[in-house]
Amino acid sequence: MTRPRKELVSVQDTPYYHVVSRCVRRSFLCGKDPVTGQDYEYRRQWVEDRIRILSSLFPIDICAYAVMSNHLHIVVKLRPDEIDSLSDKEIVNRWLCLFKGPLLIQKWQTGENLSEAQLDCVNDIIKVYRKRLGSLSWFMKCLNEPIARQANQEDNCTGHFWESRFKSQALLTEEALLSCMAYVDLNPVRAEMAPTPEESDHTSIKERLKPKFDITSAIESQKELLALRHFHSTIKPLATFEGDVRDEEQHGILFNLTDYLELVDMAGRILRDDKRGAISAHLPPILDRLEINKEEWLDNATQFEKLYLKKFARKRRRASAA
Template sequence: MSRSNRGDKLDPREVQIVHAITRTTRACYLLGDDPATGKNYDHRKRWVESLIERFAAQFAIDVLAYSVLSTHHHQMLRSRPDVVATWDNTEVARRWLMICPKRKDADGNPMAPTDPELDTIRNSPDRLSEIRLRLSDVSWWMRLLNQRVAQRANREDGASGRFFEDRFKGIPVIDDESVLACAVYVDLNWIRACMAETLELSDYTSAQRRIASLETEPKEPEIDRDLQSEASAESDAGEEASRQRLSDSFLAPVNLCEATAQPGPQPSGKHARCSDKGFLPISNAEYLELLDWSARQVVNGKSGKTPGHLPPILLRLGLSPTIWLELVADFDDLFTTMAGLPENIDQQRGKQTGRPFHVRKRTRELFAQAA
């Protein structure tokens, strides 16, 4: 079967959620502990994570979930052309020049663009229109991220040639059921790959970031400050660096807050992410509870005692435990071109070809069980 055309499914002019997967060439362990060479490349996982964090502050793309493993990485992204529309020409030019800077400082970080540099974009209507589109384009996000990781790895190895497969796989996620299943699937990757036993130990995942952020929230002191012993400056600096490293401020919030949130694009007042719009009709705590429950069921793989009641979101979505666990265990195999309920996928047509999208037989059978 020929590969599907990404342009037939993805459009930066539309708000879309996309599950993006990139694999290293020939599934080599180029992002982790390589059994073939005995070399360890775990530090490259941090490269990917750092770029996700940096891009989240500049692109008009929300990061919903991600995980970085030894042979591939997953990202669940939401394009936000509606947020781009709230930015003036200077802001559009500034953001692009922070992504692709003309100048860098001694540490390799992008330097703030000058007025002449900004003018190269904002004074050119065609160029400006092109950049506006790129800022909400998942393909450009993945292209630049993978390109920079590959170039840095090749420099480190003194090598050339392909580092990743020739292109990423992008699957639109089109309904609430699949958004929830996809997020859980992505966050559980370390556990499913037997790289971690718990969510908090799942390094380089959005799940770990969300959990760590909860654990480091400021708390009221339990004793008088005058009685507290002074911590060393080195210890304080280390703790602060740890808090910053594990911050989830660049991630989209979980809760849509449908009852209280203001309508519209909700651009973020922070500089760490595109918008403050959530992506699920549940709280962060409920999501982590469901994630933990799913992780224990999938990892153990045993017919142990199932909780007497499931998290309410499963009941609201009409998903049984059996169906839910297969969804989050085999998401990639069940959805190869588009993710959603079969009847919802059947209603979609290619943006360029007008053709329907293929739904696998097992996917139809699985959801038929819930009918």
């Protein structure tokens, strides 16, 4: 018997969850259908773009993701501390990037004078928005529904695109989190879609190793999110690896990035009877394949978020100058 979502997602127990959504009848609606030959590979970029944009609006960190041909995996960390720190104005600004909102909220946002009764109504609405922005269910709703509408419009049809509501799995221990992240990042390798993790398109591990996310093209692919243009320089990077536990507040993954890459590489070489692919045993270790200088790698691993944001700031300045 199925259980209500509120019983499956509890931040008090764990902030980490593995989420899965599958296409209806597990059809290749985001890839190349081997039966018909129809190629929908570009739709995987739609999904990846939307995951990254939504993570900048919702207080949800993306630990790992893999967009496959007929399903997607996301490992998320819920951040109730972040939603509590946002002002009412920030809550409304974020919500209106996704939805038009009632006229009363639009008037409040533009600074129009409102009566006391109207302000009370506005406060009630903002409380609802704050709760929704902290909800994993609303995150997935804002991810899956627009992708389904966009694909159906392109196909000139109606009906379900996703098989059912998303499925979520609580990750209660550090071992469960790392095992699940490695499983997600290795999905294309196991499906023989890529020979190595660093060559796996539309995955978090490739984005970590070779950052290429373009917020401008992402917004263009999700045209209804034009209000997101002010997020150009503040797009949220993936959840960072923070290494050892320190005597201070930490929000990242309590593991070393180089160790995680070696874990993925080792796990990917293990042959599994139920999976087609594996990393070739003849390939050198992942850090050798990437030809990364150790000192440079340590700088990138410990300052990933700062370097990531600097890159987008420089790109934005160059675009403005042009």
